[in-house]
Amino acid sequence: MGYIGEKINKIDGMGLIKGASAYTEDISLGHDTLIVKLLRSPHAFAKIRSIDTTIAKKINGIECILTYLDDEVTSKRFTLAGQSFPEPSPHDRRILGEYVRYVGDEVAIIAGKDEETVLKAMKLIKVEYDILEPILDFEKAIDNKTIIHSEKPYTCFDYGNEHLRNIAAKDLLVEGDVEEEFKKSEVIIEHTYHTQSQIHGMMENYIAVTYMDFQNRMNIVSSTQVPFHVRRQISKILDIPRSKIKVIKPRVGGGFGGKQTSPMEIYPALVTKVTGKPAKLAYTRKETHSCTTTRHEMKLTVKLGASKDGIINAVDIHGLSNTGAYGEHAWTVFTVVGQKTLPMYRAKARRFYGEVVYTNKTTAGAFRGYGATQGTFALESAINELAKKLDIDPSVLRDKNLVKEGEINPTLNSFVGNDAARLESSTLDQCIARGKEMIGWDEKYPMKKISPTIARGVGMAVTMQGSGIHGIDTASATLKLNDDGFYTLLVGVSDMGQGCDTIVAQMAAEVLGVPISKIIVNSSDTDVNPYDPGAYASSGTYVTGNAVIKAANLMIEKILEGASKILNISIEDIEFNGETLLLKDGSEITLDELAYRLVSYEGQNQITTTGTWGGFTSPPPFVAGFAEVEVDLETGKSTMIDFVAVVDCGTVINPNLAKIQVEGGIAQGIGLALFEEIHYDKNGKLLSDTFMQYKIPSRCDLGDIRVEFKPSYEQTGPFGAKSIGEVVINTGAPAVAHAITNATGINFRTLPITPERVLMGIIGKNK
Numbered sequence: 001m002g003y004i005g006e007k008i009n010k011i012d013g014m015g016l017i018k019g020a021s022a023y024t025e026d027i028s029l030g031h032d033t034l035i036v037k038l039l040r041s042p043h044a045f046a047k048i049r050s051i052d053t054t055i056a057k058k059i060n061g062i063e064c065i066l067t068y069l070d071d072e073v074t075s076k077r078f079t080l081a082g083q084s085f086p087e088p089s090p091h092d093r094r095i096l097g098e099y100v101r102y103v104g105d106e107v108a109i110i111a112g113k114d115e116e117t118v119l120k121a122m123k124l125i126k127v128e129y130d131i132l133e134p135i136l137d138f139e140k141a142i143d144n145k146t147i148i149h150s151e152k153p154y155t156c157f158d159y160g161n162e163h164l165r166n167i168a169a170k171d172l173l174v175e176g177d178v179e180e181e182f183k184k185s186e187v188i189i190e191h192t193y194h195t196q197s198q199i200h201g202m203m204e205n206y207i208a209v210t211y212m213d214f215q216n217r218m219n220i221v222s223s224t225q226v227p228f229h230v231r232r233q234i235s236k237i238l239d240i241p242r243s244k245i246k247v248i249k250p251r252v253g254g255g256f257g258g259k260q261t262s263p264m265e266i267y268p269a270l271v272t273k274v275t276g277k278p279a280k281l282a283y284t285r286k287e288t289h290s291c292t293t294t295r296h297e298m299k300l301t302v303k304l305g306a307s308k309d310g311i312i313n314a315v316d317i318h319g320l321s322n323t324g325a326y327g328e329h330a331w332t333v334f335t336v337v338g339q340k341t342l343p344m345y346r347a348k349a350r351r352f353y354g355e356v357v358y359t360n361k362t363t364a365g366a367f368r369g370y371g372a373t374q375g376t377f378a379l380e381s382a383i384n385e386l387a388k389k390l391d392i393d394p395s396v397l398r399d400k401n402l403v404k405e406g407e408i409n410p411t412l413n414s415f416v417g418n419d420a421a422r423l424e425s426s427t428l429d430q431c432i433a434r435g436k437e438m439i440g441w442d443e444k445y446p447m448k449k450i451s452p453t454i455a456r457g458v459g460m461a462v463t464m465q466g467s468g469i470h471g472i473d474t475a476s477a478t479l480k481l482n483d484d485g486f487y488t489l490l491v492g493v494s495d496m497g498q499g500c501d502t503i504v505a506q507m508a509a510e511v512l513g514v515p516i517s518k519i520i521v522n523s524s525d526t527d528v529n530p531y532d533p534g535a536y537a538s539s540g541t542y543v544t545g546n547a548v549i550k551a552a553n554l555m556i557e558k559i560l561e562g563a564s565k566i567l568n569i570s571i572e573d574i575e576f577n578g579e580t581l582l583l584k585d586g587s588e589i590t591l592d593e594l595a596y597r598l599v600s601y602e603g604q605n606q607i608t609t610t611g612t613w614g615g616f617t618s619p620p621p622f623v624a625g626f627a628e629v630e631v632d633l634e635t636g637k638s639t640m641i642d643f644v645a646v647v648d649c650g651t652v653i654n655p656n657l658a659k660i661q662v663e664g665g666i667a668q669g670i671g672l673a674l675f676e677e678i679h680y681d682k683n684g685k686l687l688s689d690t691f692m693q694y695k696i697p698s699r700c701d702l703g704d705i706r707v708e709f710k711p712s713y714e715q716t717g718p719f720g721a722k723s724i725g726e727v728v729i730n731t732g733a734p735a736v737a738h739a740i741t742n743a744t745g746i747n748f749r750t751l752p753i754t755p756e757r758v759l760m761g762i763i764g765k766n767k
Contacts, residue, residue: 041105059124161327168357293364315379438706456629461730485590507548565603
């Protein structure tokens with residue numbers, strides 16, 4: 001039908017534009033729904049000495065108040081990271097505990113008839129704390145006298161958790177003899193780069209509604225990226241059989257990885273279990289910012305060894321990551337720092353190692369880019385500094401060293417054998433060449449003076465990511481041929497605004513040969529939809545897409561078999577073009593007619609097919625990013641003029657949706673580079689808890705954003721496609737930093753690059 005590569009509008013777009021009820025907030029369960037709120041800790045680290053709810057419970061309209069002292073509140077320890085089982089995160093949480101580990105940690109659950117009543121009761125709960133010395137500087141966490149988790153957490157894997165040293169996880173990736181290659185190197189640079197925590201800033205706050213249905217099953221309606229993981233977590237924590245839990249995901253108003261953690265579903269579910277009544281918990285913007293998760297703050301020291309002509313011999317990266325109070329995604333995010341940077345360059349030796357530490361700050365978790373963002377900023381900034389030291393154009397230095405299509409790289413796919421380590425698809429060299437043309441690199445590099453006080457610099461960076469998690473991610477898709485010839489496509493992947501429902505509909509329509517209007521996408525209800533790990537790790541197009549293709553091809557086989565049986569002719573005598581079956585004798589039968597005859601008494605065959613796919617590869621998409629930034633040398637203000645991104649995501653399934661993904665990722669990367677910074681007070685309270693205090697870039701802050709694609713063809717991907725959702729955020733910060741460096745002559749290794757930091761750098765340089 002020619003749907004692949006077409007600019008199909010989002011199948012849910014018009015309804016959302018018109019404001020149709022679609023989100024969790026739109027669901028109304030009636031007047032008896034309990035409103036749930038959480039009393040939170042005012043201290044960064046403390047032990048609860050006593051807690052008195054006697055007066056609060058007497059407030060008219062209060063249904064229940066729960067603390068760690070109540071029998072209904074299990075003492076089980078768990079992780080809320082939405083990751084495939086067995087979970088690669090430490091089980092270091094409780095629903096409510098005797099210790100609170102950051103400002104905002106949960107102390108009590110209050111449920112009542114309305115918000116006013118619940119807030120009134122909350123003020124009457126009396127809590128006395130023994131205040132403990134917190135750790136607010138992650139560089140001082142290891143072997144600190146303060147021990148944040150005194151009880152050893154359960155871990156499914158041995159990834160170096162040393163809780164008594166405040167170490168949540170460690171990692172080591174190494175290939176070759178790093179020290180020997182440094183000895184051979186004529187030029188060595190070593191610098192430390194700091195990336196800050198970042199708030200997701202999605203439009204829709206966290207919200208969940210829970211109720212018991214007529215079969216006495218727990219129903220959870222949640223704005224989540226991971227409905228199947230939510231079901232598993234609730235089952236385990238609250239001792240409810242999975243068969244007694246149903247999770248429904250309506251439209252999701254953005255996630256960016258934040259909703260890959262389940263920071264709040266457990267609380268209304270517990271209230272419903274205890275009271276039997278429907279319950280609703282909706283986080284405020286302040287809670288969304290300060291009581292869920294952020295990007296991991298990191299310090300990465302990069303050491304590069306090279307020859308004078310620019311051949312890189314060794315890449316060595318040491319990392320320190322701040323997981324905050326709990327260890328959700330601590331190890332996995334950290335490993336990706338190395339996994340998605342070391343393979344970029346064909347050095348003879350590579351190493352990534354370091355620690356993830358606990359602190360008494362807001363918990364870190366999954367965030368678009370998932371560690372590759374931090375690693376790319378550090379490594380690409382170091383590559384740009386190496387080029388400067390060698391007096392080589394940074395695009396030329398990259399051309400000499402970047403891994404090319406067809407080459408074997410031991411660090412690709414995290415050391416999964418030689419076959420998996422071959423780069424089968426890449427047009428990164430073409431992306432760089434085209435990006436240089438678009439930005440005017442040869443004319444503008446490194447900078448141009450616009451006036452005595454205004455300079456414009458250009459900068460660049462390249463990056464890679466993955467497509468799903470190889471050897472782990474498995475998705476299923478189910479197709480049902482309905483009685484009048486249209487299809488229902490059931491998938492478990494969560495559309496959170498990125499348009500994956502549209503993408504899978506395009507793929508199904510392409511294989512089945514029908515208009516896209518005949519594909520009805522249903523997602524996501526854990527009772528109805530087949531298993532999918534969720535919307536993360538850039539898996540929607542690549543992993544779920546492959547499952548859809550399998551289901552669609554199997555559907556064609558079953559249609560032909562069904563027609564053969566009903567018409568009593570050989571399959572070889574039937575030609576199926578998607579909407580009509582042409583028979584050898586020249587007659588034909590429409591799919592609509594066949595579908596009805598199949599489900600009727602005549603056929604007794606409702607055709608349903610399921611495709612399941614999981615691969616042992618994770619082919620990397622690539623981006624070459626180029627930034628042009630204007631710097632006021634008197635004030636330090638940096639203004640975005642232009643950002644160019646040229647992307648290899650394999651076959652572009654939907655150019656409209658792909659372009660929007662790129663533009664959104666670039667905007668978040670620019671925010672990381674220039675604006676977004678979380679501030680705490682001296683006692684560990686997060687101050688950047690609304691958009692009045694936390695600056696994300698508006699359209700006026702972004703300048704021009706221009707996107708082009710240089711498709712490769714990935715043999716393992718659906719129609720040759722790779723992922724695009726995460727990789728697009730990674731070049732923003734290093735390319736912008738490089739441009740500002742070229743405009744000012746000062747290296748900026750700490751994000752964000754605020755006017756104050758630029759001005760102080762200029763003043764220091766001129767002293």
